[in-house]
Amino acid sequence: MTADVNRQWRVARYPKKEEVISPDHFDWTSEAIPEPEDGQFLVRTICLAPVPAQRGYLEKSHNSFLDNIDIGDVMRGRGVGQIVSSRHPDYAVGDIFVGSLGWQDYSIQHPRGAEFVFSTKKVKNPISPLSTELSILGQAGATAYFGLLEVGQMKAGENVLLSAAAGGVGSAAGQIARIKGAGKVVGITGSDKKCKWLVDELGYDEVINYKTENVGERIAELFPDGIDIFFDNVGGDILNEALANLAMHARIVICGFIATDYSPGPHSGPINYQFIVYKRARIEGFVVFDYWDRYEEAEQDLLGWYREGLLKNAEDEDDGLERMPESLGSLFTGGNTGVKICRVSPDPEIFIDD
Amino acid sequence: MTADVNRQWRVARYPKKEEVISPDHFDWTSEAIPEPEDGQFLVRTICLAPVPAQRGYLEKSHNSFLDNIDIGDVMRGRGVGQIVSSRHPDYAVGDIFVGSLGWQDYSIQHPRGAEFVFSTKKVKNPISPLSTELSILGQAGATAYFGLLEVGQMKAGENVLLSAAAGGVGSAAGQIARIKGAGKVVGITGSDKKCKWLVDELGYDEVINYKTENVGERIAELFPDGIDIFFDNVGGDILNEALANLAMHARIVICGFIATDYSPGPHSGPINYQFIVYKRARIEGFVVFDYWDRYEEAEQDLLGWYREGLLKNAEDEDDGLERMPESLGSLFTGGNTGVKICRVSPDPEIFIDD
Numbered sequence: 001m002t003a004d005v006n007r008q009w010r011v012a013r014y015p016k017k018e019e020v021i022s023p024d025h026f027d028w029t030s031e032a033i034p035e036p037e038d039g040q041f042l043v044r045t046i047c048l049a050p051v052p053a054q055r056g057y058l059e060k061s062h063n064s065f066l067d068n069i070d071i072g073d074v075m076r077g078r079g080v081g082q083i084v085s086s087r088h089p090d091y092a093v094g095d096i097f098v099g100s101l102g103w104q105d106y107s108i109q110h111p112r113g114a115e116f117v118f119s120t121k122k123v124k125n126p127i128s129p130l131s132t133e134l135s136i137l138g139q140a141g142a143t144a145y146f147g148l149l150e151v152g153q154m155k156a157g158e159n160v161l162l163s164a165a166a167g168g169v170g171s172a173a174g175q176i177a178r179i180k181g182a183g184k185v186v187g188i189t190g191s192d193k194k195c196k197w198l199v200d201e202l203g204y205d206e207v208i209n210y211k212t213e214n215v216g217e218r219i220a221e222l223f224p225d226g227i228d229i230f231f232d233n234v235g236g237d238i239l240n241e242a243l244a245n246l247a248m249h250a251r252i253v254i255c256g257f258i259a260t261d262y263s264p265g266p267h268s269g270p271i272n273y274q275f276i277v278y279k280r281a282r283i284e285g286f287v288v289f290d291y292w293d294r295y296e297e298a299e300q301d302l303l304g305w306y307r308e309g310l311l312k313n314a315e316d317e318d319d320g321l322e323r324m325p326e327s328l329g330s331l332f333t334g335g336n337t338g339v340k341i342c343r344v345s346p347d348p349e350i351f352i353d354d
Numbered sequence: 355m356t357a358d359v360n361r362q363w364r365v366a367r368y369p370k371k372e373e374v375i376s377p378d379h380f381d382w383t384s385e386a387i388p389e390p391e392d393g394q395f396l397v398r399t400i401c402l403a404p405v406p407a408q409r410g411y412l413e414k415s416h417n418s419f420l421d422n423i424d425i426g427d428v429m430r431g432r433g434v435g436q437i438v439s440s441r442h443p444d445y446a447v448g449d450i451f452v453g454s455l456g457w458q459d460y461s462i463q464h465p466r467g468a469e470f471v472f473s474t475k476k477v478k479n480p481i482s483p484l485s486t487e488l489s490i491l492g493q494a495g496a497t498a499y500f501g502l503l504e505v506g507q508m509k510a511g512e513n514v515l516l517s518a519a520a521g522g523v524g525s526a527a528g529q530i531a532r533i534k535g536a537g538k539v540v541g542i543t544g545s546d547k548k549c550k551w552l553v554d555e556l557g558y559d560e561v562i563n564y565k566t567e568n569v570g571e572r573i574a575e576l577f578p579d580g581i582d583i584f585f586d587n588v589g590g591d592i593l594n595e596a597l598a599n600l601a602m603h604a605r606i607v608i609c610g611f612i613a614t615d616y617s618p619g620p621h622s623g624p625i626n627y628q629f630i631v632y633k634r635a636r637i638e639g640f641v642v643f644d645y646w647d648r649y650e651e652a653e654q655d656l657l658g659w660y661r662e663g664l665l666k667n668a669e670d671e672d673d674g675l676e677r678m679p680e681s682l683g684s685l686f687t688g689g690n691t692g693v694k695i696c697r698v699s700p701d702p703e704i705f706i707d708d
Contacts, residue, residue: 235627254631255631273593276608276637276638277640283627283638284636284637285633287631287632287634
């Protein structure tokens, strides 16, 4: 449903360190739909995708990737939408557009390069559903792609462990590992239902339920020759157990801390870092924004795999802009299976499959 | 003094986790000097160099680089010596030889490639003192060289922090950083005397005494733009403080845990590993043995710098084979300044400077 006003979530207060994000942290406001000036266009939001890094923007003095968001400002967030009026010659009404739309129904946009979070993209050949632009063809897919293949340098035959395996990035990365010929793909997640989904739907070879199983013992059992690549979204104890089970020249790709408190400051230790030496291993952190100028490489492969049916677009959709605070909060409580998408308005009919 | 018997240190019992290595862990025995067979030669030990990894050989089920040493066997250790009898056409009496001589006066040897610890080398142009073959031209120098330049990929202008800076490897690595045009070279060590030595003798720019100063505050103060390379021999709290002060794309080279308990199992945490992501940093473990086939590259540079007076051969010599257990133990209690050498017999006169 499209509103005749512009509904918005504005930041009301920053969350405390261990608080779950909820509507309490935002004000639900509305204002007139804005008008584009020369060189600008107006975009109606179709879907938004909350990502864990957004929590980092809600901290006063964080060490994250981007500036934080001031109290009173519209919450920042990437989304896909449709242009509904335009004063830019290259952007026509009806065009599908991806960019930093914010948590609102409408936003004024202009073309931008720069880094991933703020960059814009006119989608030349939109595919259905349009949310795909935010999941496997968006930040989750690109993070999985560059993290596994570029930072991790995964080779065919290598054995891969993934934490937060049913999350947005993990669900893409596990499938990509499978497509690229990994020896064994093992995912760690927090429920039997997710475990079953990873095996039945996404092609994981083995799964570990960290809530009911002994993670260290299971890793040792499943990786008798050691882990070649650990794709870590979690850190903490799971990283520690992985370190004790590395293969020679293992690579640990760290792209986030989705399951831990996202704020700076010490997280739980200790870690078995002596194995970094024994196994000549490498731990490397990365941020997908850095790969923006190489995004088309990823898109070409990801879209190809999707069209061939090799890569499933695993999405977990919430309905309505009003759900955004809970959608973001759910990422930290294991509430999503696949990429979390929040539906703000329906896909235009032309893009809806029969 | 050369013995007319072969005195030996044999392993009597493995040390407990937090025990300092001492003569209690060995038996002091002697046997007849052995005779070489065809293809072999007899080497008289001149100097031995205890290294921290040797403690790892004294653990029943370690995850170290090499097999452990059985109770009753002669303790393993690399040294420099002179051939005193030979039944190998390419190895003549009087030749200077480097290899795994063991903690004893005499050993039977044959040419060996393989990995660093066991490899052998006939020294073609010996320089005085011969212990140099075990320090800057040996394992310490090669570890510093490949760790800093190959694993760490240090570039001119980069700011470098080193832990265990006055140790065998650290004292070489700090000098190499200086030679290769590092922006700032800062060493962490455990006494004011060592701090002064690092600055006055080895050319470190700044030093931190971890026993009397707040390491985190001092690192932040000395690296306002962050650490580009942290060359770590220590781990634990110091690694944690370094992580919180990284420059973008920092590299942390881990080549040992000289100042912590060397045994496997969890060491002290927590570590600030979220900065690995924020700063797109890399932590990499390495073992110099892996670089054996490239040793000549290092030797050429190290010898050149030594001859030009740019690289000082910082050695800390103990006198007498009977001192070996304490020499090894001292590496874990901060007892050495530079590369620990244990003198077993004098350099042959021809190699002694006037």
